[in-house]
Amino acid sequence: MSTGLEREPSVEVTEGDLEALIGDRALARDDHLNAPGFVIRPDDVQDVLTDLRDEAGFDHLANLTAQQYPDRYESIYHLRKYADPTQEVSIVVPTTTDEPVSQTAEPVFRTADWHEREAFDLVGIDYEGHPDPRRILLPETWQGHPLSEGYDQEKPQLVTLTEHANPVQPDHHDDESDTMFLNIGPHHPATHGVLHIETVLDGETVVDVDPDIGYLHRCEEQMCQNGTYRHQIMPYPDRWDYVSAGLLNEWAYARTAEDLADIDVPEYAQVIRTMGAELCRIASHMLALATFALDVYGDFTAIFQYGMRDREVVQDILEDLTGQRLMFNYFRLGGVAWDLPEPREEFIEKTRDFLDGLPAKVDEYHDLLTANEIFQIRTHDTGILEPEVAKQYGCTGPVARGSGIDYDIRRDDPYGYYDNLEWDVVTEDGCDNYSRVLVRMQEVEESAKIIEQCLDLLEDWPEDERTVQSNVPRTLKPDADTEIYRSVEGAKGELGIYIRADGTDKPGRFKIRSPCFHNLSALPELSEGEYVPDLIASLGSLDIVLGEVDR
Amino acid sequence: MSSEQPRQQIYDSTAPSTDTRDSRIGEGADDRFNSKLREAFGSTPFILTKFDKFMNWVRGNSMFMLQFGIACCSIEMMHTYAIKHDLDRFGAGVPRASPRQADVMIVPGTIVSKFGPRMKRVYDQMPEPKFVVGMGSCTISGGPFQEGYNVVKGAEEIIPIDIHVPGCPPRPEALVYGIAKLQERIRNGESTPVVVKPYELEEFGDLPKDELVQKLADDIDEEDLVMRYNWADSP
Numbered sequence: 210m211s212t213g214l215e216r217e218p219s220v221e222v223t224e225g226d227l228e229a230l231i232g233d234r235a236l237a238r239d240d241h242l243n244a245p246g247f248v249i250r251p252d253d254v255q256d257v258l259t260d261l262r263d264e265a266g267f268d269h270l271a272n273l274t275a276q277q278y279p280d281r282y283e284s285i286y287h288l289r290k291y292a293d294p295t296q297e298v299s300i301v302v303p304t305t306t307d308e309p310v311s312q313t314a315e316p317v318f319r320t321a322d323w324h325e326r327e328a329f330d331l332v333g334i335d336y337e338g339h340p341d342p343r344r345i346l347l348p349e350t351w352q353g354h355p356l357s358e359g360y361d362q363e364k365p366q367l368v369t370l371t372e373h374a375n376p377v378q379p380d381h382h383d384d385e386s387d388t389m390f391l392n393i394g395p396h397h398p399a400t401h402g403v404l405h406i407e408t409v410l411d412g413e414t415v416v417d418v419d420p421d422i423g424y425l426h427r428c429e430e431q432m433c434q435n436g437t438y439r440h441q442i443m444p445y446p447d448r449w450d451y452v453s454a455g456l457l458n459e460w461a462y463a464r465t466a467e468d469l470a471d472i473d474v475p476e477y478a479q480v481i482r483t484m485g486a487e488l489c490r491i492a493s494h495m496l497a498l499a500t501f502a503l504d505v506y507g508d509f510t511a512i513f514q515y516g517m518r519d520r521e522v523v524q525d526i527l528e529d530l531t532g533q534r535l536m537f538n539y540f541r542l543g544g545v546a547w548d549l550p551e552p553r554e555e556f557i558e559k560t561r562d563f564l565d566g567l568p569a570k571v572d573e574y575h576d577l578l579t580a581n582e583i584f585q586i587r588t589h590d591t592g593i594l595e596p597e598v599a600k601q602y603g604c605t606g607p608v609a610r611g612s613g614i615d616y617d618i619r620r621d622d623p624y625g626y627y628d629n630l631e632w633d634v635v636t637e638d639g640c641d642n643y644s645r646v647l648v649r650m651q652e653v654e655e656s657a658k659i660i661e662q663c664l665d666l667l668e669d670w671p672e673d674e675r676t677v678q679s680n681v682p683r684t685l686k687p688d689a690d691t692e693i694y695r696s697v698e699g700a701k702g703e704l705g706i707y708i709r710a711d712g713t714d715k716p717g718r719f720k721i722r723s724p725c726f727h728n729l730s731a732l733p734e735l736s737e738g739e740y741v742p743d744l745i746a747s748l749g750s751l752d753i754v755l756g757e758v759d760r
Numbered sequence: 761m762s763s764e765q766p767r768q769q770i771y772d773s774t775a776p777s778t779d780t781r782d783s784r785i786g787e788g789a790d791d792r793f794n795s796k797l798r799e800a801f802g803s804t805p806f807i808l809t810k811f812d813k814f815m816n817w818v819r820g821n822s823m824f825m826l827q828f829g830i831a832c833c834s835i836e837m838m839h840t841y842a843i844k845h846d847l848d849r850f851g852a853g854v855p856r857a858s859p860r861q862a863d864v865m866i867v868p869g870t871i872v873s874k875f876g877p878r879m880k881r882v883y884d885q886m887p888e889p890k891f892v893v894g895m896g897s898c899t900i901s902g903g904p905f906q907e908g909y910n911v912v913k914g915a916e917e918i919i920p921i922d923i924h925v926p927g928c929p930p931r932p933e934a935l936v937y938g939i940a941k942l943q944e945r946i947r948n949g950e951s952t953p954v955v956v957k958p959y960e961l962e963e964f965g966d967l968p969k970d971e972l973v974q975k976l977a978d979d980i981d982e983e984d985l986v987m988r989y990n991w992a993d994s995p
Contacts, residue, residue: 362909428908451832517842
């Protein structure tokens with residue numbers, strides 16, 4: 210179960226090294242709370258990023274934040290290392306308001322492709338040399354850039370309905386190559402929500418895949434920018450990755466805002482957070498498994514219902530703890546909302562009962578699923594994602610760990626109580642759909658280990674030291690122009706948040722780094738050249754949630 | 761003739777052989793096939809009712825749901841279909857993947873501008889009579905995302921909705937209750953009043969030539985279907 214892979218020791222790159230490496234290309238410094246920041250010219254982007262990747266080992270473009278100030282546009286490339294995510298650097302690229310053109314980073318990091326499309330779509334920065342400068346989240350016919358200054362959201366908009374032409378119409382056949390264009394989604398049982406995949410088929414082989422997202426773009430960033438730090442933002446993270454991963458998402462916001470405003474969290478609250486978050490991870494992986502079986506077998510009756518059965522138990526426990534089944538809103542800045550439900554013994558016993566039954570259930574899943582010959586034929590050696598490719602696309606979470614990348618924020622950039630507990634990071638190096646499923650199933654067992662240790666701690670915690678929240682001012686106003694990027698290990702991977710404070714009680718810019726967004730962008734790599742059913746299996750094994758992809 | 765031997769050819773009576781059945785279940789009619797309903801009818805196998813009333817009763821008791829997942833609420837919708845809550849118990853079970861086989865559409869989540877025309881199309885593809893359950897606050901008003909630049913302020917802006925189930929998300933019990941209420945309405949023959957819908961699919965060529973239409977004239981064909989969102993008129 211443990212990794213078996215040796216982690217390469219990463220060389221610590223000091224700020225001095227970075228200064229020397231970037232040299233004259235740095236126009237100024239713009240340090241963020243989490244990382245040193247360097248301001249560079251818009252035409253030096255590829256140059257600097259290539260050097261940082263090849264010379265200093267920053268191989269993970271974690272995020273790209275675009276924003277508009279009154280006097281300029283700015284793209285921020287948040288870089289970190291897969292080998293050691295605590296080493297971070299921010300590259301800030303300002304462009305003028307009149308001509309917001311910046312060089313594309315796509316040749317250096319493939320993941321910049323989608324990020325820059327999003328930055329163009331929402332903020333309106335043009336990336337010179339971008340291979341595919343289209344809108345990504347909003348419809349092609351949209352007017353204006355909603356997160357830019359002075360956007361009027363009262364103006365009418367037109368949306369077309371053209372993709373729904375009959376896919377077997379003759380005009381979809383290309384005269385020369387006899388391929389067929391096929392729409393999968395946005396209303397389709399296998400797309401896990403409202404994803405639209407434009408597929409070109411040659412016979413039954415997938416030639417080209419273009420995921421078309423944005424059918425659930427609910428303006429989460431705008432909503433968070435309109436909310437106050439203290440209470441109004443916390444309900445939204447629940448709705449990004451809505452597959453019961455609520456507490457994991459809330460933790461992303463809690464961690465970022467607590468670091469931004471320098472808030473301490475009592476140790477007792479950290480233990481409760483850790484336990485709750487791992488329960489959410491189990492619920493989330495159960496659904497991933499259930500729907501994957503649904504995709505691969507079309508099996509609505511056995512495994513899907515088994516998965517749902519186990520999720521019901523977890524949801525009951527979480528409801529006892531938080532008061533809600535799905536949208537918990539349980540974390541507060543500086544702790545959690547309340548202590549374990551009374552009677553404590555009953556809650557602890559109920560949770561222990563669930564954990565005691567879990568190994569048998571996991572065995573059952575292995576019998577039904579992973580040991581099944583049909584399943585193995587469908588998933589083994591399909592949807593190959595090589596580790597180097599995964600890094601290029603910024604894949605994290607079970608998808609990266611299924612490709613042998615030993616990367617887990619819980620261990621590498623510790624938060625909460627994970628540091629003091631005994632557990633392993635699971636990796637598999639099969640790089641295929643099968644490995645990704647295996648990683649999730651083993652992570653369920655690891656999560657169970659963590660919860661068990663947390664329960665032991667909570668049971669013996671002295672009664673007069675059970676502080677669930679620290680003192681936090683009613684109104685939080687972090688200093689203007691403090692910027693921070695922080696991430697946690699969500700159910701699907703590295704869930705990060707960038708916040709820029711502007712001196713008021715609301716964030717000036719709130720950017721969400723969604724793991725599903727990156728994982729989904731790698732879909733063409735997984736499925737091109739394979740059969741259509743393997744495309745469906747690959748999509749299922751990526752375990753995307755459209756709420757988090759589109760935000 | 762004894763029914764122990766298979767009858768190869770008919771040489772005496774052509775009446776059906778009933779020996780086996782009689783020996784298994786005894787003389788007389790087989791009441792395995794008689795329901796409570798049959799008992800209520802008494803001796804006559806005929807009932808007198810209005811055909812409409814009968815059809816409403818049938819429709820209310822056998823509803824096919826559309827398998828239609830949009831956002832957070834679809835997770836609770838899946839739990840409603842699955843064990844423990846098991847919507848099938850109420851004669852409203854199996855989700856159908858194709859809109860052409862479905863009677864009821866549960867709209868489980870936020871509708872955004874890009875999805876609006878698609879949802880309208882899926883709704884149009886369902887055969888009449890069709891019913892819609894709006895699940896969650898987003899389908900009522902846009903819910904927590906109401907102020908978003910991209911969010912349709914309620915599914916009713918686009919399609920008529922029979923039952924609203926409030927909650928964010930509603931518990932499975934609430935959805936079951938909502939569907940039970942819908943069945944009650946269908947059985948009573950109540951239909952949704954047709955609302956005037958501000959957002960309709962129209963051909964691009966039919967739109968009034970205002971500033972926006974002129975700007976897009978080069979990108980969109982005259983025959984393309986489009987949906988025009990007048991955000992300022994939304995609630």
